[in-house]
Each structure stands twice: as C-alpha cells, then as structure tokens.
Amino acid sequence: xxxxxxxxxxxxxxxxxxxxxxxxxxxxxxxxxxxxxxxxxxxxxxxxxxxxxxxxxxxxxxxxxxxxxxxxxxxxxxxxxxxxxxxxxxxxxxxxxxxxxxxxxxxxxxxxxxxxxxxxxxxxxxxxxxxxxxxxxxxxxxxxxxxxxxxxxxxxxxxxxxxxxxxxxxxxxxxxxxxxxxxxxxxxxxxxxxxxxxxxxxxxxxxxxxxxxxxxxxxxxxxxxxxxxxxxxxxxxxxxxxxxxxxxxxxxxxxxxxxxxxxxxxxxxxxxxxxxxxxxxxxxxxxxxxxxxxxxxxxxxxxxxxxxxxxxxxxxxxxxxxxxxxxxxxxxxxxxxxxxxxxxxxxxxxxxxxxxxxxxxxxxxxxxxxxxxxxxxxxxxxxxxxxxxxxxxxxxxxxxxxxxxxxxxxxxxxxx
Ligand SMILES: Cc1cc2nc3c(=O)[nH]c(=O)nc-3n(C[C@H](O)[C@H](O)[C@H](O)COP(=O)(O)OP(=O)(O)OC[C@H]3O[C@@H](n4cnc5c(N)ncnc54)[C@H](O)[C@@H]3O)c2cc1C
Numbered sequence: 001x002x003x004x005x006x007x008x009x010x011x012x013x014x015x016x017x018x019x020x021x022x023x024x025x026x027x028x029x030x031x032x033x034x035x036x037x038x039x040x041x042x043x044x045x046x047x048x049x050x051x052x053x054x055x056x057x058x059x060x061x062x063x064x065x066x067x068x069x070x071x072x073x074x075x076x077x078x079x080x081x082x083x084x085x086x087x088x089x090x091x092x093x094x095x096x097x098x099x100x101x102x103x104x105x106x107x108x109x110x111x112x113x114x115x116x117x118x119x120x121x122x123x124x125x126x127x128x129x130x131x132x133x134x135x136x137x138x139x140x141x142x143x144x145x146x147x148x149x150x151x152x153x154x155x156x157x158x159x160x161x162x163x164x165x166x167x168x169x170x171x172x173x174x175x176x177x178x179x180x181x182x183x184x185x186x187x188x189x190x191x192x193x194x195x196x197x198x199x200x201x202x203x204x205x206x207x208x209x210x211x212x213x214x215x216x217x218x219x220x221x222x223x224x225x226x227x228x229x230x231x232x233x234x235x236x237x238x239x240x241x242x243x244x245x246x247x248x249x250x251x252x253x254x255x256x257x258x259x260x261x262x263x264x265x266x267x268x269x270x271x272x273x274x275x276x277x278x279x280x281x282x283x284x285x286x287x288x289x290x291x292x293x294x295x296x297x298x299x300x301x302x303x304x305x306x307x308x309x310x311x312x313x314x315x316x317x318x319x320x321x322x323x324x325x326x327x328x329x330x331x332x333x334x335x336x337x338x339x340x341x342x343x344x345x346x347x348x349x350x351x352x353x354x355x356x357x358x359x360x361x362x363x364x365x366x367x368x369x370x371x372x373x374x375x376x377x378x379x380x381x382x383x384x385x386x387x388x389x390x391x392x393x394x395x396x397x398x399x400x401x402x403x404x405x406x407x408x409x410x411x412x413x414x415x416x
C-alpha cells in the first residue's frame with residue numbers, strides 16, 4: 001500500500017481530513033487536483049459563520065426565489081440546461097423543493113447549529129496549535145439592510161432561530177448599525193450583528209494549512225484523480241501520473257465529487273452553486289469587521305493589507321464553466337451603493353468557485369461503494385469553510401470506528 005489513507009481534494013475539507021487522520025496515526029497522502037486556487041476554499045468570503053442554518057428560500061419562500069432567479073442581473077441564476085435537467089423528478093431542484101418541509105427544516109437547522117459550534121472551536125484550536133497564518137478576526141460580522149421590508153422579515157426569522165438554536169445575534173436599528181460600521185452609507189434600515197462570527201483570509205489560510213501539513217510529513221500531490229476502484233483489501237486511485245493504493249480513500253473533491261463517484265457506479269445529487277470573488281487593490285479606509293450587504297447578497301471583507309474582497313452570487317452551472325466578467329463588474333458597482341469608497345476601486349484579482357451543494361442542505365459524510373473502503377466528505381455548500389474541521393472529525397469517526405450518533409443524519413445512504 002502507498003498509504004493508509006488517500007484524501008482526494010485539496011480544499012478545506014480534504015486538508016482538515018488529512019490533518020485529523022494524520023493526528024490519529026495514519027499515513028496520509030492528499031491528491032489535491034489542479035492546485036489550491038481551483039476549489040471553493042480559495043476564494044470564499046472567509047466567514048466562520050454562526051447563523052446561515054436557514055437557507056434563503058426558507059426565509060423568502062420557494063417561489064419568490066424562483067422569480068428572483070428568472071430576473072436579469074439577480075444574484076441567483078442558472079445555466080438553463082442544468083435548471084431543466086435538475087427540475088425533472090429525482091433531479092437536484094426537484095429534491096430541493098421537496099426538502100423544504102417545516103419539520104425537516106427544524107431538524108436540519110439544529111444539526112447544522114451543533115456542527116457549526118463544534119467547528120468554530122476546532123478552527124481556533126488548529127489555528128493556534130499549528131500557528132496558521134490566517135489574519136483571524138474575532139469581532140463578529142454585520143448584515144446591513146437598506147430595505148425596511150427585508151429587514152423586518154429576516155430579523156424576525158433570525159431572532160426566533162437564534163433563540164432556539166443558541167447563537168448570539170443583536171438586532172440593530174439603522175443608526176446603531178452605522179455606528180458599528182462607519183463606512184456604511186446613509187439609509188440603512190437595520191442590521192444583524194453576529195457577535196460570535198470570525199473571519200479568516202481564505203487563500204492565506206489554505207496555503208498555511210498546506211504548509212503545516214507538509215511540515216507534519218503529509219504528502220500532497222497536485223494532480224487530478226481520474227477514477228477510483230475497490231481493489232482487494234484496498235482502493236486504487238488513478239491519478240495523472242499513475243496509480244496509488246491505500247486502505248481507505250476519502251473523496252473530498254467538492255463540486256467535482258459527483259463525477260468521481262461515477263467511476264464507482266454511484267450517483268449522488270450534488271451540484272455546483274458557483275460564487276464570484278473580486279479583490280481590490282489596497283484601500284486606506286478600513287471596515288470595522290466583515291459586512292454582508294443583505295439587499296444584494298454581497299459579502300465585503302478586507303485583508304490585513306487593505307484589499308477589499310467582494311463575494312456574491314449563486315450560479316447553478318458546470319464547475320468548469322468560464323468566469324462571467326459582467327458579474328464581477330455588477331457586484332463591485334452594487335457594493336459601492338452600500339459603503340463609502342473612493343470612486344475608483346481597482347480590481348486586481350477575479351475568481352469564480354463552486355460550492356458543493358446537496359439538496360437537503362446537510363453534509364454528505366460516510367462510506368460508499370461495496371466494501372466500505374471509500375468514503376465521501378462533501379456537500380457543505382455555503383458553510384464549507386465554517387464546517388470543514390467538524391466534517392473532518394466525522395470522517396475520522398467513521399474510519400476509526402468511533403461512535404457518533406450524528407453520522408446517521410449525514411450518511412450517503414439517504415439518497416440510495
Ligand atoms: C463566493 C463564495 C463564498 C463563500 N463564503 C463562505 C463563507 O463565508 N463561509 C463558509 O463557511 N463557506 C463559504 N463558502 C463555501 C465554501 O467555500 C465551500 O463550501 C468549501 O470551500 C468547500 O470545500 P471543499 O473542500 O469541499 O471543496 P473545494 O474547496 O472546492 O475543494 C475541492 C478540491 O478538490 C479538487 N479536485 C477536484 N476534482 C479533483 C480530481 N478529479 N482529483 C483530485 N482533486 C480534485 C479541487 O482541485 C479542490 O482542491 C463560499 C463559497 C463561495 C464560492
């Protein structure tokens with residue numbers, strides 16, 4: 001065997017998994033794909049978020065979201081062929097619409113809230129123990145609303161949910177919100193202050209985690225895996241430069257995991273919910289903390305060097321489709337309506353990445369395939385940065401045989 005475990009995928013889920021398996025004494029190799037910039041982990045908004053256990057359609061109503069998706073320039077959009085294919089019975093959108101039942105939502109929110117709490121602790125532990133370079137900020141985050149109607153709707157849902165699930169949110173009036181974030185323009189109707197949110201610079205954190213793993217002796221190869229097959233008492237992974245064999249293989253290839261599973265004859269409902277990032281050159285003004293411009297669904301963060309990071313959109317598309325530049329231009333233009341910036345904000349980097357999304361909104365973690373030596377760990381969608389350490393812990397539980405009652409809720413068997 002070349003290793004005890006091979007982890008396929010070099011995003012946060014794959015790397016945290018490699019870390020935990022290494023710490024539990026296994027010899028681990030990561031086959032990370034075409035470089036760190038490829039996955040969603042590279043360019044996300046950086047929030048280790050305590051809320052978000054309720055999804056947009058739950059708050060707005062499914063049909064309002066559908067209408068929004070059909071509007072030009074909206075933050076939700078879809079490749080028409082994918083929308084058609086996934087709306088058919090058994091497709092992703094079909095399953096998603098069916099998963100929005102009240103009882104299921106309450107169970108799901110409670111499970112996610114539990115994982116989110118656990119995961120933040122694990123993030124802080126690994127940042128400290130491995131001295132990761134993350135630019136960690138622990139000042140919470142603000143969601144600012146300019147529309148009275150939206151603020152009244154969402155603040156009511158979030159205040160009920162936070163009381164039930166035990167995370168802290170302060171509901172702020174407009175002026176209070178501007179006191180907390182002086183860069184906000186006039187006309188703010190109100191805000192939600194997520195007191196316990198943290199923020200990291202995602203690309204820096206990813207690079208630092210890669211270096212930490214290499215220091216610990218975990219081998220990382222940046223190659224693509226073309227297929228996986230069970231082979232005697234192990235699993236064979238076909239990578240670009242040849243085959244590797246291990247006792248366990250963990251598929252953590254984000255939005256590409258669906259294709260990899262096809263080589264094992266397994267079909268899972270997983271789609272790419274693509275999001276965009278624009279990075280500005282450093283600006284002198286400083287945001288007090290990460291800001292979510294709720295009306296346009298744009299997160300604005302700022303690096304230690306002063307670069308603003310604008311992230312937004314949920315685009316159902318092929319994970320390898322090219323970046324749509326008009327979205328970058330539109331996002332930055334809209335963000336300027338919320339915050340006071342110099343007239344010219346020069347964009348120095350643009351990126352698009354794919355959130356791996358499962359229709360019921362829960363992670364997909366567990367054994368798959370005949371002999372149970374292949375595991376899958378994906379589906380974290382909008383919460384993948386936040387939840388990656390807790391997901392890695394679940395993988396470790398499966399491989400080491402540790403009892404964890406949570407695992408039954410995340411099993412791939414729920415789609416078979
Ligand atoms: C714009 C945007 C903003 C976001 N903001 C937040 C946020 O603020 N907070 C939060 O918690 N989450 C956020 N997310 C979600 C989060 O980024 C993702 O859920 C998370 O990064 C998923 O991690 P992953 O490791 O599963 O997948 P990825 O990061 O996509 O990693 C998948 C890896 O698999 C590799 N791979 C693919 N195919 C193969 C193959 N054949 N062989 C080998 N390797 C392969 C890829 O190269 C990549 O390294 C955001 C996402 C986006 C796009």
